[in-house]
Amino acid sequence: MKIYFAGSIRGGRENNEEYFKMIQHLKQYGDVLSEHVGAKTIDDLGEKNLTDEYIFERDVNWVKEADVVIAEVSTPSLGVGYELRLAEELNKKILCLFRDTGEKKLSAMISGNNKLIIKEYKTTEDCFNLIDKFLTK
Secondary structure (H helix, E strand, C coil): CEEEEECCCCCCCCCHHHHHHHHHHHCCCCEECCHHHHCCCCECCECCCCCHHHHHHHHHHHHHHCCEEEEECCCCCHHHHHHHHHHHHCCCEEEEEEECCCCCCCCHHHHCCCCCEEEEECCHHHHHHHHHHHHCC
């Protein structure tokens, strides 16, 4: 299975540690194409050694190649929103994971889209259970 994991980079890296844990968990199911999203070496300036054009083309191709898309959507990100819309147009199976801390509300463009599977979680274990259910259906 090829998995595209989406998470905020330039929109903010406050959930980076969570991304890393999710990606490690996802690896038991297949190849995580976008493993770099959880890299501790990437800050909110992104991948500094790559052009924006290269990143765009690479990520679009990965979304096209993926069997499923899993997005952590707690940190608002224009890039993640774009990737979700692309995945939806390509009829990919999509899981959006949202940690409700009370600080931010999930965008209505995500929560109002009935083509996305949206799940709230509180702990990392909750998140892993939601991923397991999604990938074993």
